[in-house]
Amino acid sequence: MQTVKHYFPGGNTPEGFFSYYHQILIPGTAGKLAVIKGGPGCGKSTFMKDLGSRLEQQGKSICYLHCSSDPDSLDGILLPDTNTAVIDGTAPHIVDARYPGVCDRVLNFCDLIDEQAIVPQKDSVIETNEKIRSAFLEGYYYLKSAAVILEQMQTRSRAAYSEEAGLQFCLDTIKRLPKSSGEGSEQRMFLSAVTPYGCKNYLKETLQNHFVLMLRAQTGDAACDLLDQLAEQCRIRKIDIQRFMCPLNPRRTEHLVIPSANFAITVSNSYHSAEKPDEMVYFSDFCKEEYHNSKDMFLYDQLIKSAISKFAVAKTLHDRLEQSYIPYVNFEGIRQLIEPTLQFLTSY
Numbered sequence: 001m002q003t004v005k006h007y008f009p010g011g012n013t014p015e016g017f018f019s020y021y022h023q024i025l026i027p028g029t030a031g032k033l034a035v036i037k038g039g040p041g042c043g044k045s046t047f048m049k050d051l052g053s054r055l056e057q058q059g060k061s062i063c064y065l066h067c068s069s070d071p072d073s074l075d076g077i078l079l080p081d082t083n084t085a086v087i088d089g090t091a092p093h094i095v096d097a098r099y100p101g102v103c104d105r106v107l108n109f110c111d112l113i114d115e116q117a118i119v120p121q122k123d124s125v126i127e128t129n130e131k132i133r134s135a136f137l138e139g140y141y142y143l144k145s146a147a148v149i150l151e152q153m154q155t156r157s158r159a160a161y162s163e164e165a166g167l168q169f170c171l172d173t174i175k176r177l178p179k180s181s182g183e184g185s186e187q188r189m190f191l192s193a194v195t196p197y198g199c200k201n202y203l204k205e206t207l208q209n210h211f212v213l214m215l216r217a218q219t220g221d222a223a224c225d226l227l228d229q230l231a232e233q234c235r236i237r238k239i240d241i242q243r244f245m246c247p248l249n250p251r252r253t254e255h256l257v258i259p260s261a262n263f264a265i266t267v268s269n270s271y272h273s274a275e276k277p278d279e280m281v282y283f284s285d286f287c288k289e290e291y292h293n294s295k296d297m298f299l300y301d302q303l304i305k306s307a308i309s310k311f312a313v314a315k316t317l318h319d320r321l322e323q324s325y326i327p328y329v330n331f332e333g334i335r336q337l338i339e340p341t342l343q344f345l346t347s348y
Contacts, residue, residue: 031083038109041322068193139310146303153220182240214277224252
């Protein structure tokens with residue numbers, strides 16, 4: 001059955017840009033990988049959108065991998081049924097061919113830039129790049145400050161959380177799943193991101209064919225603790241999982257999917273919520289006492305908004321940078337790479 005999903009393989013976090021690009025292909029396997037190298041405005045995203053459209057027409061299941069700094073752009077496409085991908089390998093998510101000439105290839109769009117024509121704009125290009133870098137750094141500082149507030153709120157929540165009640169919920173949930181024939185593997189990505197347009201998520205698009213159990217929580221609740229507990233129980237029982245991590249703490253689980261059962265558990269709060277869940281539980285049901293985070297939630301929200309405003313500045317500057325390159329790119333040469341790339345991706 002054809003499926004279309006949408007992920008963020010990397011994200012803007014308190015630690016800067018955080019990459020899970022190494023998780024796109026199943027670790028420890030060969031797979032097939034095409035890596036695109038090229039500058040801004042070279043048509044990398046358009047190229048991948050064209051590839052994705054052609055692959056969908058062929059009935060392929062596909063995961064679109066979006067850019068957290070511009071969700072309308074693609075940083076990659078993944079064909080999960082064949083463990084095959086095309087990835088934008090330029091900064092900040094630098095990816096290189098692992099097995100060149102064997103099962104990987106590099107598409108060098110840089111060769112299709114008229115370097116002699118763009119050299120006179122060298123100083124402007126470098127200056128704009130520096131401004132983009134500064135805007136991102138300021139945004140990351142705001143996220144780092146927000147993460148400190150979030151940890152303070154979660155510390156209060158954690159003190160009230162009953163690990164015993166959480167464990168019992170995990171064990172009861174495991175009983176609902178079919179017997180595993182997996183290896184206990186896990187894949188990590190993001191389903192939500194802090195972007196120039198605000199906090200964006202792909203819960204609706206990615207979980208539409210799943211049984212969705214919603215964990216209703218407040219911003220600042222330690223709901224990630226419960227999902228991390230469940231992920232650990234799945235690992236012990238060799239159940240393959242997908243862990244979608246929290247952009248404000250990219251090592252903690254925000255949403256958990258068990259692909260073999262088409263089963264998902266998702267945290268719902270003021271920043272992201274699944275539509276029409278099949279079942280709902282409340283995080284407060286796992287707490288021994290009340291706690292209050294309302295004052296800190298206001299401060300946290302303001303810091304997130306400040307980060308978003310800086311990422312919006314970076315996006316405006318990046319758009320300006322793209323305009324510097326676009327007149328000097330051989331787009332016809334790029335279009336001629338579509339057919340051989342399709343052949344590479346679909347021949348086994």
